[in-house]
Amino acid sequence: MNNRYLAALTLLSQASLIACTPTRVGDQVALNSPATWQHAPNAQTAEKADLKTWWQGFDDPLLNELIDQALAANLDLKIATARVREANAMVTVAEAALYPSLDFSISGGREKRIDRIVGVPSGQGIKLITPTADAVSGGLAARWEIDLFGGRHLQAEAAAAQAEGSKEGLHAAQVGLLAQVTTNYLELRGVQQRTGILQSNIAVQRERLRTLQAFVKAGLANEADLARQQTLLQGTEAALPGLTSTGEKLIHRLGVLLGEPPESLGSRLTAVGPLPKQAPIMPNLLPADLLAQRPDLRLAQKEVSAAAAGLGSARADLYPKLVLSASGGLGALAVGGFPSLADSVYALGSGLSAPIFNAGRIRAHIAAADARLEQVAANYEKTFLLALEDVENAFVAHRSANDSLGKLTEAEASAEKAYRLVDALYQRGAGNYLAVLDAQRRKLDVSDERAKAETAVSVAMVSLYRAFGGGWIIASSDREMEKALAR
Template structure:
């Protein structure tokens, strides 16, 4: 009874020591977060914004369809998902070391050996023979390394943190993918809108050229005016190939993001120039998050934090190598030996054992390993702080870009209206013979330039909004169980 109580007490003591994990290292890094954004709009929205499905705020069915396809077929997401499965499997591998291992073995065979000679009575005395022996053995063997100082537990924690980091890598890939699809799509719509404006102006300039040719024949205009109009038309037409090239490149990029051959989407956008409407007039509301919220929302920050946890656990595991290791083992089984002509022998066997090992001299290998793990922890902690600063920069830059693009678009919209008014007034004067045709060409050129700049500014506003949501880590939802 005393032995049983002593054994139970010993096991409880070992359990308590293991639970304490005396070599554990803290993984908390102090992050100094500003209270507010420096360049955020003064009037922040108060309603909650769904960061997970932010692109739906553009109210563009085609954009929604493209993003659904990308989430289902993008190869970067498939790679990231496979990495998550791999990391989860490695957690099981690491945790298996915390438990005893149990192995089964079975062997058998027949042998005839010259060093095994048996004397057998015969009519002529004792006859020496080498009999054939049949041997069979089998049993179970168990081994358990008691994790007295928590080294194995910390290795399992490091593997679990790596698995968590792989999930954050998947989230980061998703955030980047959604931003790329939306950006390329909006830029494509912008190019198509600019192409539509350009084609409208080309048609108008051709009509002007035909009218001017008629005026020259009638003596109402000179060859210089005709040459100027031809020059303007040709220079305007020369812009079309550049826009067509940009359009094809954007379509090809979208195809790759959607996991399709680049040419597949060309059929979907074959009539895009004819059917393309304006860029989405509706846009998502500005995200209303504080700088400290990025620590939970940005996947790259969460990934950097898991790297700190991995390094801290690895350092604790390295320190555990300084302490003794205790191993318990047990084996048991059955064996049988049959030698031809003799009764078969069979018996059960078992073995119980324990062992302890402790480092005495290893030429500084263990302490060098600890020093390397400690340096690794310093690296990832500094990288965590740096990543947070980069995210702050990312958001502030996105706010500045959005404000700049919005201001430019507002002013260019007003300038386009003014240019249109000026063009109509100059054209009306020329039609009544009170104006100069060169002034008409100048007004037309100004209108074309301003309309093109307005379309580019409108595209920049939409793209800046996408950049802002990417900077806030939009595109996935924080699970309360993972926070």
């Protein structure tokens, strides 16, 4: 009898491991992916861009240091890493339900009951006493719910998909972090460059004001010219505090991104540095490549898989459940001064249960899981459309900024030429000093616009790499991923 029972148990255990899951739901979502980009540059470079370390293309050692520090100390990454560990632990919890549970228990106690009277021989005859009983028992109990229709397996699959999704969330946080650090750093260098240009412009306008004051005293200019110059100078000076404040805020933001107090980077970044000139290579991925490269899309797909598994698990509740159980143990009883009595027991059992009436609870659970799957599927499609929008907008922004930079570079060269010609005439005595100052001021105004456009080109390139999902490393294990983050 025991052998046949064990054989049946073995067969059932093997069947549970290889059983098909009739309640499984497909997790494929059809996405309408365009074949090419609408606003991509016509001339694409043949060299393949390195999406993992794209920021190194700016060839700025300080930027590389800031990136390394952010990857090691950023608090958002630490939060996302902890979420990965939490999700991995929940996978173990879900998978544990697939296996038998074995529990050990032991209990003991002493009791004295007034309704139990025992006659004990004594020197004076039979003496009635209420004895004290000591009882001790212990044993093992095993229970196993056979996953006949795959509900438990699907729950484990849902937990595994959620764990994979948490890893993609970590990757997405890394992509966003790298883009934020680089963007803020480039904008800071652009602001510092513009601040220097503005200070030069203020110096030129102050010189022009002093010259006009001298001309007014000499009768060569009138008070109206002097008032206009004062107004121009004061307006230009009013722009300086705004630029200074913007630079300080960018430094504070970088400090927080690097996991430090806002003011911690002041000494390292207050010193004016050049705007990085060398830009990374233009990414040349196709729209369909975003599905594998962008972490937010991979996360959305994992959410679909988890929801599909959850729906299948909910449907499995409609089917019967088979439970196997076994228990065994020893017990001892000692009453008064009598010898203790020991006994051993064991029990084997099985049970089958099926839902008949539950006031619609199971059907409602299935409807909720189905609605959840519909939500995440729609979110997957929406996320893909937003990803396409990100890339197209980044292409447009880069092209627009690049066109502006080209025109402003030409305008700056023309303004520089005009300034040199006017200055040459003045040096030969054939020109006016005020004309020299005006030409210099116009050149500085164009230089400021050129600096803004140059910053915009670099920031648009960063947006492109972020839109393509650049900046995360596919690791084969959590340990390798943590090493990559701590490098």
